[in-house]
Structure formats: C-alpha cells, structure tokens
Amino acid sequence: MAAGDAFSREQRLRLNEAVRTAEMQTGMRFSVYVGAVPGDPQGFAEQELAGLRHLGPEVVLVVVGPAERLVQVTTSPGARTRLSDQACALTVLSMTTSFGLGDLVGGIVVGLRMLADATTPLRSEHNEQDSHAHEGPAGSVPGLA
C-alpha cells in the first residue's frame, strides 16, 4: 500500500461525525488516532492521552494500529468513572471483529457508538430526570389536584 492518506473524504466525514456524535451524546471528549503505534501500545496511548489533557478531565482516546493490528481504548481517570473498563473491552471486541474483516472505518464508527452508549449519563441529567419523575403526575395533570 503506497504511502498517502488513509481515508477518503467521505470516510473522514463519517469518522468526524461519529466522534462529534459521541461527544454530544456523552459530554466527554473523544479522539481517534489511526496510524503506527511505536513501542508499547498502552504507553503510547497514555502518552497521547496526556497530550489531550487540555480538553478536560473526561477524555477517551481510541488508538488503532492497522499495521500492528491492535486497538487500544484509553480513558482518562475522569472518563473512567463513567465508562467502565468492561464496556471498553466489549467495544474493543466488536471493533476487532470489524477490523479483521477489513472494515476499518465501520469498526471505528461502531466502536465510538458503543462507547457513547455505554457511558453513564451525567449525574445532573440523572437528577433532572428524577425530579421530573417525582413531579410528573401532579405536574402533568394539574387539574386533578
């Protein structure tokens, strides 16, 4: 494969859209790296995650090494409280299945979606939903009071 851009314009749009959707759904920041992974993947991912620290406390980095045939999902300490390691492992399993079939873009998109779905909603949203649930019946039918 000759050196050059890995993805077409449509694929880039699709991947950027997937990242944006995951960020809007969870409120966390997502970043995806596709390329060479020199050395230890975990060390590499943590190093890159440190470079994303300016984004906030909740950052998720997805590192995909097509040449090394590995994928590493790394969550910052803040993001780890909302996205469990088990959910990451399940996502990685799904992603590797797609990658094994040659579907790099599809695997990443599905992985981001799974990560976003597995992320616990923000506590404020919980409280808001709970408060709505408590005041629901009386508030929705005021005439009954």
Added chain:
Amino acid sequence: MALLAIPFLAASPAYADGPPNVNIDGVHKPLGTVNIILIFVLIPLALTAILMLIFLRPSTAPGAQRYRPGRGWDAKPAWFGIESRTELNRPALPPSPEGPLVGDVLEPGAVANPDPGRAGSDRRAPSPTGVGGARGSW
C-alpha cells in the same frame, strides 16, 4: 403465472419442425468457423474482461486506501476529533530490535514524555495514573 407462460407457448410452434440447428431432414448444420470462434472464444473473453474491469479496477475514490488485514499500512497517521499535542513534539523512540515498524511515518525526533521516569518495561506495568480502557488485536 399465466402471463409468464405465454412466451414459451408462443415460441413452441417454432420448434415444431425441429431445433433451429437441425435441418428438416434431421441433419445437423455446421456452425461455421466464424460462429464457433465468436461463441466459444470471443464472447467468453469479452465477459471475462468485463468482469475483471468491474472487480479488479483500482478504487476511484480519491485518497482512499482500502485496509486489508495482514498487509502493510504505511499511510499517514490520522486524527479524528482533537489531535494530541504530543504528536507535534514526539520524543525519539528507542530503535526497535525488529527494525522500523511498517507504516511508521512519524518523524524521528523526540517527544515530551509525560513521565520521564517511566520507560522500557515499566510501561507495561499497570498504569499508576488511573487511566482505564482495554486493548485488543485482530
């Protein structure tokens, strides 16, 4: 179903006197050299060429390089979302005993290690930074 049967029923009288390649006397007509070449050589070759053009032509999408498991990957590293800042000042990595990695297009030079004391096999130890996640390969 009845409509589908109409062409066959309509065509059947044409075979009343025998198949097309058979004379009334029952003697087979020779196809002829030109017809033989056309039917058994040129038409199959043309079909093969069309199928090869359809399935073996290079991708027309600009910049697209299809990933095939097991093959090399030397495309440029790509970021989606926000790019890590360490990418700009990556520190030099120790040379791998297996030689350069396929697809390693990162510039040699080197980089800000967030934890200078952590190197080599220490990186494989569980992260003391509290980060989580998972890893897999295919």
